[in-house]
Amino acid sequence: MNKKYLISVIVFSVLLLVPFGVQAVADLRGEKRFQPFDIFKDVVYTPIVREKKVAAAADSLDVKWRAAREAIAAGAEVADALEPVTSSLSDLEAAVLSVNTYAELDTSETRYKSLKLADTLLSKLEDEPESFPQADSCIKSLVADLGHVSLWRAFLDVKHYGVWTSRYLRAFENKIDDESAIVLALRPKYQLAVWNLFSDPGEKVVLGAAGNCIGKSCGREGSKPEDKWLFYRQDVEFLVQPSPLDVRSAKLDNPVKAIEKFRDQLKAKGVELLVVITPGKPSIYTERLTGRDSRVAGAENVAGLQSHGKKILDSLTRAGFNTVDLYTPLLAAKSRDSVDGALYLNDDTHWTPRGAELAADVIAKKVREMVDAGSVKFRGKDTVRYVASDSIADRMGDVGEMSGLNKFNVFKVQKVIGHVVMQQNIKIRDEELPEDTVCIDSAYKECMNRKKADKKDGKTTDVLCLLTSQTACALKAVKYDTTITPFKDDFRKSEILILGDSFSRIYQTDSPVNAGWIAHFAKNMNRPVASIVSDGGASTLVREKLARKASVLKGKKLLIWEFVERDLRFGAEGWKDVEF
Known part of the structure; x- marks a missing residue:
C-alpha cells in the first residue's frame, strides 16, 4: 500500500478512536458506567433479568391482591386495604415499561394498556365498589400473563426494542452526546463563540428582532432599544408549518377528534368541557420576532390574527364546543404594555403575571356565562373568599436556559411582580x-x-x-375569626377541575407560588378548584394522569382544559385516545 494512504488511514483511525478512548477513560475513572457496554448488556443480560423482575412483581401483586380482597371482605377500609396493591402494581409497571436501558414500552402494546386499565380500576374501587369484579378480572389476567418468565417474550422485546431499532439507537446516541466528556468540555465554549460571532442562540432558540421596550416596563432596569427577545423554536415552527389539520399533516394525530372524544367521555360522567388554547409568544408579539410592527398602517399581524391555533379554536367554537378566546384580549392588551409591562417574558416561553391574570379574568368570565346559560350548574355557592398580595420574583427564562448560554451570564434575570393568592377563612364563634x-x-x-x-x-x-x-x-351572639391560609387545590370540595401545562404551572407552583392563573381564577370565581398539570404534556399525558385517577371526577361539574397552541402539532405523545 502506498505510504501516504497508509498514513491517512492511521490518522483517520486515531481520530475515530480518540473520542471513544477519552470517554472510556472518563467513565472508568468516574462513577458513570461505560456506556458502550450497554449494547452488549441489553442484548444478552437485560432481557432475562427483566423477565425475572416482571414475574416477581406479578407474583407480589397476586399476593397483595388476595390479601386485600380478604381484608375488604372482613370489613377493612377499602383505601387502606388497597394501598399495598397499588404499591405492587407500581413496581410491576416500572419493571414492564422499561424494556432496556434506552427503550420504553410502546403505549400501543397490550401490556401497557392492561397495566393502565388496572391502575384506573383500582383508583375507582373506593368510590365505585360495583367495579370490583372488573378489577379482579383485570388483575388476575395480568398475573396470568406476566407471572412467569417467558423466553419468547424476552426474544420479541429484544427484536422490537433492541440495538437494531431506531428508537434504541436514537436514545443511545442522545445519551452519548449528552454525557460525552469531550462534548461537555467543548460544547459550552463552542456555543459562546457562535453567539459572539453570529448571534446564534442555539438550535432550540430563535432570536427576535430589536425592540423598543426599555426600562422597568420590560422588567430590566438597564435594557436597551436594541435588546432582543428570545423565542422557543417550536413556537415559531408551529406558525410557519402547515396547520395540524392540513392534508400535509396527515401523519399527525388529529387534535380535534381527540378533543371531541374527550368531551363526549366527560359528558357521559356529567362533566362539561371548556377548551382553552393558550397563544404562544410569537402569536401575540409577532413584531418582536420579525421586526415588523403590526400597528403600522398596512402591516398585518399574520401570526396573531391568522394563527393555526386561533383558526382551530374558532372551528371548535363553531362546532359547538365551549371555548375561551385568549388571542383577542391579549392582542388588545398590548396597547398598555408601556404602562403595565409586557404580557410575555423576554427570554421565556411563558406569560408574565399580568398575562396570567388577564387569562384568569377571561376564563372566569366565560365560566360565569356558562352558568348563566344553564350549561353548568354548580351545587355549592360561591362562598370561598380569597385575597392577594404583591410578591417580587426573579425569572431566569427557560428559552435562555435552552440556549446553554446562561452559564456565561449572556441573558439576565427578569424581575416580575406577582400577586400571591391566599384563602381567607372565616370561622364563626358563637356564645349562647x-x-x-x-x-x-x-x-x-x-x-x-x-x-x-x-x-x-x-x-x-x-x-x-x-x-x-x-x-x-x-x-346567638355571633363573632367572626378570620385567618389567612395558602391557596391549595381542593379535590374534595371543588366542582371545577383544571387540566393544564406549564402555562398553568408558572407562578402557581414555582416562584412566587400561588400567583398563577389557576389561583386568580379561583379568586375571581370565589370557588375552590383542583388541578392536574403536566409540563409539555397537556395533549395526552395529562389525560392519562386523569385516567389513572378517574375518581377525582367525582362531584365535578366543569373541566377546564388548557394547553399551549404549539401542542396542537408538537404535543408530547401526540393526541392519542385515552380510555377512562
Whole structure:
C-alpha cells in the first residue's frame, strides 16, 4: 500500500478512536458506567433479568391482591386495604415499561394498556365498589400473563426494542452526546463563540428582532432599544408549518377528534368541557420576532390574527364546543404594555403575571356565562373568599436556559411582580345567651343605646339591633375569626377541575407560588378548584394522569382544559385516545 494512504488511514483511525478512548477513560475513572457496554448488556443480560423482575412483581401483586380482597371482605377500609396493591402494581409497571436501558414500552402494546386499565380500576374501587369484579378480572389476567418468565417474550422485546431499532439507537446516541466528556468540555465554549460571532442562540432558540421596550416596563432596569427577545423554536415552527389539520399533516394525530372524544367521555360522567388554547409568544408579539410592527398602517399581524391555533379554536367554537378566546384580549392588551409591562417574558416561553391574570379574568368570565346559560350548574355557592398580595420574583427564562448560554451570564434575570393568592377563612364563634328576663332587658337596653349612638354618628343601625328584645335574646351572639391560609387545590370540595401545562404551572407552583392563573381564577370565581398539570404534556399525558385517577371526577361539574397552541402539532405523545 502506498505510504501516504497508509498514513491517512492511521490518522483517520486515531481520530475515530480518540473520542471513544477519552470517554472510556472518563467513565472508568468516574462513577458513570461505560456506556458502550450497554449494547452488549441489553442484548444478552437485560432481557432475562427483566423477565425475572416482571414475574416477581406479578407474583407480589397476586399476593397483595388476595390479601386485600380478604381484608375488604372482613370489613377493612377499602383505601387502606388497597394501598399495598397499588404499591405492587407500581413496581410491576416500572419493571414492564422499561424494556432496556434506552427503550420504553410502546403505549400501543397490550401490556401497557392492561397495566393502565388496572391502575384506573383500582383508583375507582373506593368510590365505585360495583367495579370490583372488573378489577379482579383485570388483575388476575395480568398475573396470568406476566407471572412467569417467558423466553419468547424476552426474544420479541429484544427484536422490537433492541440495538437494531431506531428508537434504541436514537436514545443511545442522545445519551452519548449528552454525557460525552469531550462534548461537555467543548460544547459550552463552542456555543459562546457562535453567539459572539453570529448571534446564534442555539438550535432550540430563535432570536427576535430589536425592540423598543426599555426600562422597568420590560422588567430590566438597564435594557436597551436594541435588546432582543428570545423565542422557543417550536413556537415559531408551529406558525410557519402547515396547520395540524392540513392534508400535509396527515401523519399527525388529529387534535380535534381527540378533543371531541374527550368531551363526549366527560359528558357521559356529567362533566362539561371548556377548551382553552393558550397563544404562544410569537402569536401575540409577532413584531418582536420579525421586526415588523403590526400597528403600522398596512402591516398585518399574520401570526396573531391568522394563527393555526386561533383558526382551530374558532372551528371548535363553531362546532359547538365551549371555548375561551385568549388571542383577542391579549392582542388588545398590548396597547398598555408601556404602562403595565409586557404580557410575555423576554427570554421565556411563558406569560408574565399580568398575562396570567388577564387569562384568569377571561376564563372566569366565560365560566360565569356558562352558568348563566344553564350549561353548568354548580351545587355549592360561591362562598370561598380569597385575597392577594404583591410578591417580587426573579425569572431566569427557560428559552435562555435552552440556549446553554446562561452559564456565561449572556441573558439576565427578569424581575416580575406577582400577586400571591391566599384563602381567607372565616370561622364563626358563637356564645349562647341565657334566655331569661334579665337577658331580655339588657339586650333591649343595649340595642336602644347602640341605635342612639349610630343615629348621632350618622350610621345605619345593625339589623339585629332592630329586632325585638325577645328575638334578640333567642339568637346567638355571633363573632367572626378570620385567618389567612395558602391557596391549595381542593379535590374534595371543588366542582371545577383544571387540566393544564406549564402555562398553568408558572407562578402557581414555582416562584412566587400561588400567583398563577389557576389561583386568580379561583379568586375571581370565589370557588375552590383542583388541578392536574403536566409540563409539555397537556395533549395526552395529562389525560392519562386523569385516567389513572378517574375518581377525582367525582362531584365535578366543569373541566377546564388548557394547553399551549404549539401542542396542537408538537404535543408530547401526540393526541392519542385515552380510555377512562
